[in-house]
Amino acid sequence: MQLMEIPLKKMATGCLLASMAYTAPAWGQAKNDTSWKHEYRASATKINDLVHTKLAVSFDYDKSYMYGKAWITLEPHFYPTDSLTLDAKGMDIRKVAMVEESGNKPLKYTYDSTQLHIGLGKTYMGKERYTIWIDYVSRPNELKPTGSAAITDAKGLYFINPKGTDKKKPTQIWTQGETESNSAWFPTIDKPDQKTTEEIEMTVPSKYVTLSNGLLVNQRKNADGTRTDTWKMDLPHAPYLFFMGVGDYAIIKDSYKGKEVAYYVEKEYAPVARRIFGLTPEMIAFYSKVLGIDFPWAKYDQIVGRDYVSGAMENTTSTLHEEHAQQNARQLTDGNQWEGTIAHELFHQWFGDLVTCESWSNLTVNESFANFSETLWAEHKWGKDAGDEHNYSDMQDYIRSGESDKNLVRFYYQDREDVLDAVTYNKGGRILNMLRYYVGDSAFFQALHLYLTENKFKTGEAHQLRLAFEDITGQDLNWYWNQWYYGSGQPNVTIDYNYDDAAGKVTVHIQQTQAGHAFILPFAIDVYSGNNKERHQVWMRSKDETYTFSYTTHPDLVNVDGDKILLWTKNDKKTAANYIFQYKNAGKYVDRKEAIEYASRHQDDPSVRAFLLTAFHDRYKGLRIDAIDAINPENAEMVTAALPELATIASNDKEPTVRAKALEILAQVKDPSYMPLFDKSVKDSSYSVAGQALEGIYNLDQAKGLALAQQQRSDARGKLSETIAKILLINARPEDFPFIIETYEQLEPGQAKFESTDKFCEFLAQVKDTALFQRGVDDVLKFRNVIPDNENYAFARNMITSKLKSVGTKKRTAGDQAMADYVDKLLAQ
Template sequence: MKKLLILLCAASVTTMAGAQAIKAKNDSWKKQYRYTDTKINDLVHTKLDVRFDYDKAYMYGKAWITLQPHFYPTDSLNLDAKGMNINEVALINGSTKTPLQYTYDSLNLRIQLGKTFKGGEKYTVYIDYVSKPDEFKTKGSAAITDAKGLYFINPRGENKDKPTQIWTQGETEATSVWCPTIDRSTQKTTEEISMTVPAKYVTLSNGLLTAQKKNADGTRTDTWKMDLPHSPYLFFMGVGDYAIVKDSYKGKEVSYYVEPAYEKVARRIFGNTPEMIAFYSRITGVDFPWPKYAQITGRDYVSGAMENTTATLHQESAQQNARELVDGNDWESTVAHELFHQWFGDLATCESWSNLTLNESFANYSETLWSEYKYGADAGAEQNYTDMQDYLRLRGEEKKDLVRFYYADKEDMFDAVSYNKGGRILHMLRHYVGDSAFFKSLNVYLSNNKFKSTEAQQLRLAFEEVTGQDLNWYWNQWYYGSGHPKLDISYAYDNATSSAKVFVKQTQQGDKLFKMPVDIDVYANGKKTRHQVWIGNAADTFALPSTVKPDLINFDGDKILLAAKEDHKTLAEYIYQYTYAGNYVDRREALDYAVQHIDNDTAKQLVVKALNDPYKGIRSIALKGLAAEAPDPTLIAKLENMAQKDASRPNRALAIDMLGDFQDSKYEPLFVKGTQDSSYAVAGASLTALADINETKALSLLPALKQDAKGELKASLDQLDVLTKTDADFDTVYHKFTAATPYQKFNETFTLISYLSRIENVDHFKTALDAVTGFSNKVGAIVPKYKTGVRKELVKLRKKKASAAATGSNKQAIEEQLHYLDEKLAKL
């Protein structure tokens, strides 16, 4: 499962939650140990025959479920079956159907089998039922926003702008809304699903399509078979009007189901999949285990994506048109994430949600592995660093164990600890044992546990088998413990002993101390010497031999530690680190420090130098770091070059943004040309910049640009479109902002600021400005770059208002607005 949760949204929601009334907490869950469910019966095979009622949003199902007692004899069966109508329950013996007694409470179907079956003795239960997902009321989570299992999208075709689709979402335990089953990750079953659908639609499910039958009533019945066992939460059905684009891997079908409008770009979105399969097969030593791999998109999907076995479902955002893809395939990391689940999660499955990290940390880390392999060391390090920071900046996560047996709800496990922190723990483990041992250990884990459910100890045992080391210390600290170290690092040179001193303090709250191996690189006389040490005390001191004072002592030389660090280096040392240590995080740390000290000319020179960095991500940070700087000839020349020639279109857009801030009419031809760029980012930045120097020209371009606008171009158009509004439109414009979700407000803020330039009514101005600054102050502490952007736009607004006060007829009202704006800027 790839979380839909976006950091900015999460940050804003977290911040605002503090301002809301706090309900009384129910902490009883803290005493409820979440044990793995006892297995009384085991699923063996699940056969379904289903058809859909689009008008009622019902599914009519017949199920033949073959089971066997796990070990002890039993005469009963308990199935999860949520919100259904149960019409018939019977025992099947050849062609004989024997009715069975049962009770049903809308959640659990309890069946008396009529005889006692011994351990391993197979039996088949038949159930005729109706699934009514829209009538089943339940709740989801931050990662999976709904849990009704089966979704009818625009079933009656009433929305002409939305396709009619059906898709399912099983994780965590929602398959049982549409299929009676034992809805636990410990269960593994083969599967056969026959779907009867309107003949105009295609279907997708797990395994292979083995039969298609045209029916006299204009429907078609498709039968899909999965001959390898997998867990019920990974069952999938998809139905709709899709174009199917086919690739292959070693003779196995690799296919992409997209809405017809995206057929021509499907390979640009998903086309790296065969190479990903080959890469993951190679590094794990386990060839892709399933008979095919398909990916399908779903409208109104309740999460980011889901790794249904052989049939991954992606939300509609995966569908990017050609212009969006010019700015980069934002969905590629999700494609990688879900694919790796086919090994970690689908082949070897966490036995309980307490052990969810066995699924999600691997999928999360696969994004780093793929980026590193496909796009180079900088790209992999950037992915790893970003995921780590996304964990470190969230409040409260440090209190949670990675594997945790106490939680309020299983959905709570889908968080930055199971995903981001778990991925970084794997990254550190890879560094500690070495690449060969790391990937060999993954091979042993997968080979020993294929088609089984697992817990974290089995992963430990695989690593111990390969390395020959006792790794309980690592698992106890990182898998069964919480938090991360906060390190204060300082340096000195001792002439008397010719040694470089490194002082490390662990400053995290509480008495827990972390034991970790650390690489320390000493740069002296043009040479790097690496020393491996272990930290483990509240304060550690290391004396490293060096005949001269080092130019740089680089703690955590490969930048792999999961830790919050306060590193006391000088600007000169950071400049040396940028130049000679040189990996992505080394350069980023140096650049971040220089940006924080941008008033220092030497620091600014480093930031300007980074505009020429070979990696686009570093150039992007440098551009953003210089956004508020006064122009000088050197900087202007670099920006002009980047605005036209940078290999990264988003970086071109950033450079255009900065040139636009100069409000110099000489750039008008550049901006006009940029509005026609194939990149939405470049076109959007160009339009905004053009509006600041020639508003009339910019507004004249709106009708043509609206014909194809997404992303940053759409945001720019929205901001300009409000310039055609007046005070008469205040209620509509203001309501759009106040009704927006926290994440939507990040864009809507700047649209509302644009509108402020058109408002003459003082009360309207104050009300809208209060909304803008209130939201900015609320989330600015967590997302400072957003607050900086708001301030920048408000300063530009002030210039426009000051100009209007000098030339307009409503001088008194505008001056009152200016006074109020100045008050807000002073507090922002």
């Protein structure tokens, strides 16, 4: 599963807080309840094992019901048993029977709305198979589940615009199983350590297409205008990975070694479907090669669902993506923002689907790998800088998450969805990347191959992963697993240097300053003198270590962690000259990134200003953007030196996102001489470039900017849409209100939405249309609720709450008590 990403900036300090996958405690749970700290979360005990699941389902679009019949084949795991307990949430259970040759034999059962307890009528011995038949109704909208910030709902089955009343939204059905929500639409043992083959017959209106796990083996037209599609999955997988999708989709087909690779998109996006998803066959080939295990399933399809409750989900052979995956041609000009997610979900087909975590405590063997795979893919497809950028960015997101007190393998948690967080994703991915460097690529991928081969179609945990690595490397790796998998936190270090030219020695003093134990760290220290580099492999085993190296020429740089892969925070006492040399000579992405970050804080130094100008032309687009963004607008000398360079970049850089960043700075200057550049750029095919240019125009000529905003609103997304909405907010007219609210709704949770919320709430105070007002308030509250509820993000949540309260207050002064009461009611929930 890929979670939503939230970048937020703490305005008081200017410190970037996060761009991360996150989660908060499940709704409705008392925050002061700490009893969970003493409840060990073991793997689910197996009394009965699922063997095969057959479903026959049809849908009532008026009631949002699903009518189902289930044939569930099971066997006792080991010990004899005369009973069966199935998870079945919020259903109407009509009949339960044992399937026998002579016919179905009714069985006694009790049902408490979450679990179905069935008496089997006799004792079955270990591995003695039997089949249960259940007639039931799933009523997901009547279910009252708890969700979390990671997965915002847990109904399992979702009817989207089922009656077609919203003309702007398609009618769809999709399911979401992780963590244990699929038992809201079919009875099962809803635990990750169960595996079952599957067959689903779906009866739907003939105008719709269907998608499920495995292969479509039969289609039958019915006399009532419906069609029954039969999907069959011959290989076992976990119940939470079952999937159904129904809707009016275009199906764009690719292939990999004769296997279907298809993309289910809304018809508007059919022309660009391959630009969004078309790298999938290449990804499959790459992952198959590095893992030494060819894609294990019969096909691989991807589908996009409206109003999805998370980012994406790796249902076996049938990944579901949220609607932001669908980008039009102008959005894709800036790059496919969903590519990393596509790679992430695909890698799950091995790590998560082929081998599944045996418990949610061990979710790292699913999600850490999928997170790490994004680095692998970026490195393979776009180069080492792109891979290192992803790795570094996710590392910083974890460090800023405020979750360093959590173990990666977590046997104590309040809610199972708590483990869907920056530790499991971001930190876990970095731990794998460090391990890759420590053992080497060949051993790393051979160990993954062994782990997958030994545990395929079964479950895995972190210790099984360790044993695979030990088998391949011949090393005892308990030290690594104990500190990174079964421990918490990361080292925080201070690094000092002392040069003694008379003795020809440099001393490097590294001190770990975190509370608690010392981390054991193997790494390289590179000593540079001109073009000569000497590498020294060292181990840090205590909190305070000193390393001494000899030299004949005074070093230009001593570069600790020369591979730049350690997960730590550091106070590195390098000089400006050291960092500039590091940028030019060490050369890795993080080497250059650190130099640019240093330059952002030291622009009073002429050598730093000169260096930063050269960084505007870094070979990697991400660092060009960082260098431009590092400009201190209050440093007149830096700004004066940078502007001519930025004007050239805004016109000529081959990357639209770099041109847009240069235009962003130029727009803030409000220099009329840049108006021709803005006029040219506002017509650019890139929304980012056009949006920044429009902001520049508005800053120089408000009437002209407003006119352009009104003209371009019909084809606006991304930065262009944000700029237009901001301009229309300032010049709010009643006829613009629907566009403004729709634009705010479409903003992904993050920095842009946070910065828009203040003005948006002021705008809501002017809205007289009750439906529009409530729609706007609902989305502001929805945004507030997905911001992590911890001290790092308290400023954001408190600001939004305060603004919502002010909306209610202003409405009272306008005499509209009903709207004020609506705000108060929501805030009180």
